[in-house]
Amino acid sequence: MSELSGLEIRQLRVSFDGFTAVDGVDLDVRPGDLRFLIGPNGAGKTTLVDAVTGLVRATGSVRFGEEELLGRSVHRIARSGIGRTFQTATVFEELTVLQNLDIAAGAGRSMWTMLRRRKDVPEPVAEALETVGLTELADSLAGTLAHGQKQWLEIGMLLVQDVRLLLLDEPVAGMSHDERQATGELLQRISEERTVVVIEHDMDFMRSFARSVSVLHAGKVLSEGTVAEVQADPKVQEVYLGHAANASAAEDVSDTAVVQEA
Amino acid sequence: MNLLKGRSARAAAGFAAAAVVLFAVAPLMLSDFRLGLLAKYLCTAMVAVGICLAWGRGGLLTLGQGVFFGLGGYAMAMHLKIADAGPGNLPDFMQLYGTATELPWWWQPFANPLFAIAATVLLPMTVAALLGLFIFRRRVKGAYFAILSQALAAAFAIWLIGQQATTGGTNGLTDIQGFFGYSLDDPVNQRMVYFVIAAVLLLLIALARQLIQSRYGELLVAVRDSEERVRFLGYDPANVKLVAYVVAAGMAGLAGALFVPAVGIISPALIGIVPSIEFVIGAAVGGRASLAGAVLGAVAVAWAKTTLSEEFPAAWTYFQGLLFIVALAFLPGGLASLAVYVRRRGAPKAPEQKAPVVPVGEAA
Numbered sequence: 001m002s003e004l005s006g007l008e009i010r011q012l013r014v015s016f017d018g019f020t021a022v023d024g025v026d027l028d029v030r031p032g033d034l035r036f037l038i039g040p041n042g043a044g045k046t047t048l049v050d051a052v053t054g055l056v057r058a059t060g061s062v063r064f065g066e067e068e069l070l071g072r073s074v075h076r077i078a079r080s081g082i083g084r085t086f087q088t089a090t091v092f093e094e095l096t097v098l099q100n101l102d103i104a105a106g107a108g109r110s111m112w113t114m115l116r117r118r119k120d121v122p123e124p125v126a127e128a129l130e131t132v133g134l135t136e137l138a139d140s141l142a143g144t145l146a147h148g149q150k151q152w153l154e155i156g157m158l159l160v161q162d163v164r165l166l167l168l169d170e171p172v173a174g175m176s177h178d179e180r181q182a183t184g185e186l187l188q189r190i191s192e193e194r195t196v197v198v199i200e201h202d203m204d205f206m207r208s209f210a211r212s213v214s215v216l217h218a219g220k221v222l223s224e225g226t227v228a229e230v231q232a233d234p235k236v237q238e239v240y241l242g243h244a245a246n247a248s249a250a251e252d253v254s255d256t257a258v259v260q261e262a
Numbered sequence: 263m264n265l266l267k268g269r270s271a272r273a274a275a276g277f278a279a280a281a282v283v284l285f286a287v288a289p290l291m292l293s294d295f296r297l298g299l300l301a302k303y304l305c306t307a308m309v310a311v312g313i314c315l316a317w318g319r320g321g322l323l324t325l326g327q328g329v330f331f332g333l334g335g336y337a338m339a340m341h342l343k344i345a346d347a348g349p350g351n352l353p354d355f356m357q358l359y360g361t362a363t364e365l366p367w368w369w370q371p372f373a374n375p376l377f378a379i380a381a382t383v384l385l386p387m388t389v390a391a392l393l394g395l396f397i398f399r400r401r402v403k404g405a406y407f408a409i410l411s412q413a414l415a416a417a418f419a420i421w422l423i424g425q426q427a428t429t430g431g432t433n434g435l436t437d438i439q440g441f442f443g444y445s446l447d448d449p450v451n452q453r454m455v456y457f458v459i460a461a462v463l464l465l466l467i468a469l470a471r472q473l474i475q476s477r478y479g480e481l482l483v484a485v486r487d488s489e490e491r492v493r494f495l496g497y498d499p500a501n502v503k504l505v506a507y508v509v510a511a512g513m514a515g516l517a518g519a520l521f522v523p524a525v526g527i528i529s530p531a532l533i534g535i536v537p538s539i540e541f542v543i544g545a546a547v548g549g550r551a552s553l554a555g556a557v558l559g560a561v562a563v564a565w566a567k568t569t570l571s572e573e574f575p576a577a578w579t580y581f582q583g584l585l586f587i588v589a590l591a592f593l594p595g596g597l598a599s600l601a602v603y604v605r606r607r608g609a610p611k612a613p614e615q616k617a618p619v620v621p622v623g624e625a626a
Contacts, residue, residue, distance in 0.1 A: 074493040075494075075497055075498045091488075102480065106481070107495055107496030107497050116477065161495055
């Protein structure tokens with residue numbers, strides 16, 4: 001694997017029909033960081049990831065290592081070492097776990113290799129199966145996996161794809177406590193060799209595993225730092241308190257937990 | 263791994279059985295007339311092999327395969343007409359309708375047999391590559407792709423009809439007498455044509471099977487099921503689809519080329535909207551994702567068309583439409599999915615479904 005690189009976002013702006021979802025974001029993720037992006041619904045977290053991966057048009061600058069990403073097509077950005085997952089796990093349901101991983105490993109394959117049958121399990125695929133704990137299920141159709149297993153398969157796909165930046169959109173949503181714990185530990189291990197950015201609503205999970213945190217609010221970066229620093233930031237408290245005061249939705253309770261502990 | 267070998271063995275057995283039926287049983291059992299009809303059905307099956315790849319595996323509803331079938335057919339028929347006329351003479355229909363005293367410039371290269379044979383495959387593939395680049399790069403998909411394909415089939419047929427003097431118009435290129443020096447009136451030579459067609463069909467099936475089983479085949483299914491996701495893995499799905507589309511076009515072109523000596527005619531009515539849909543119906547009924555299903559379905563539907571339309575000419579069209587709708591609505595995997603279902607039921611305690619690598623069966 002090539003050396004670690006960091007992500008450097010400058011004045012990123014994304015608008016849809018006059019609505020500005022991301023409004024001049026500056027963000028630095030240093031190489032090998034495990035960065036959590038948090039913020040209320042509609043803060044622009046997913047849109048930010050969409051912009052970095054080329055799914056939506058954006059202005060400003062996104063650099064990973066030495067390379068400018070904005071303006072490139074999705075598959076070219078993927079080839080420069082950036083991978084992502086989605087809120088709902090998207091795996092190829094009618095292919096087996098092994099086939100899913102093999103495809104993810106293969107973007108650089110030659111025509112000749114593509115036209116032949118897969119004879120054995122490639123080394124990186126076997127490693128990834130081991131890492132995400134799906135070796136037993138290698139020959140099962142991905143569509144038959146449990147929700148958490150699909151998320152792990154997706155992470156495994158990013159590993160064999162050999163991305164240097166992982167952008168994960170709510171990877172532990174819907175997981176049991178044990179699964180969350182396992183996923184968190186997996187992410188910590190992964191971030192020793194790669195840069196990881198995680199969008200998450202689960203504050204307990206964030207507190208347990210984040211190395212650094214950025215809080216997004218209304219398309220802007222509100223605060224940035226370690227978990228403790230962010231929790232102590234009065235601006236963050238204000239946003240979350242105000243948010244909680246105006247809404248009684250159950251999910252806000254977990255958001256306010258940030259403040260209560262601070 | 264045992265399972266993989268089991269599947270290969272089953273495929274080899276199916277392949278051998280098909281060869282025995284095509285090369286021994288059918289020629290012995292069928293009259294010359296019926297064998298000629300079978301040759302025609304097998305040409306339809308070649309188109310279905312391509313449709314299995316492009317639609318069944320790649321999700322591209324190719325409702326315009328008539329275009330490629332026609333390009334191959336006309337390329338072959340043009341050569342055979344020139345050869346029939348003999349050196350220095352014009353093909354018969356040009357003498358009747360045309361004012362021209364020499365071959366149009368775009369007919370001339372087809373006087374060369376090698377050029378004509380190469381063109382039957384390469385011309386459809388080139389056209390498909392250009393169309394595909396345009397269509398897939400612009401991310402046209404689903405129903406829009408199907409409608410576009412169909413419009414092309416209509417446009418091509420209408421264009422041919424308009425060019426009476428150089429393409430024979432509505433009549434097409436008819437009354438083809440010889441096939442590379444062999445008279446097609448001779449039943450022995452007709453039989454030879456049948457054998458060539460049967461051999462080519464088996465070859466195309468083997469080629470398609472290799473593609474489906476390869477890594478490319480797995481990637482194609484991935485593109486069919488989640489194109490966006492494939493893009494995030496660093497592939498350009500447009501190229502993946504393009505390969506399947508171009509290969510399917512080449513197969514349809516070859517089918518059209520071999521249809522000409524088998525039937526003795528190629529005309530706009532054989533390549534327009536209706537035949538283009540008929541190509542798809544066979545594959546849909548048999549099972550679009552399964553090679554065996556698509557091929558057998560194509561032969562069965564073509565056979566049913568001949569038999570039933572002899573008896574009930576008016577009712578056939580309705581029956582055919584109904585067949586298509588019923589297959590798509592109630593049995594999207596076609597009859598082949600029934601075979602898989604029966605097999606699963608038959609082997610109740612297969613340990614944990616040690617998964618078939620492809621979802622819809624290789625019922626070979």
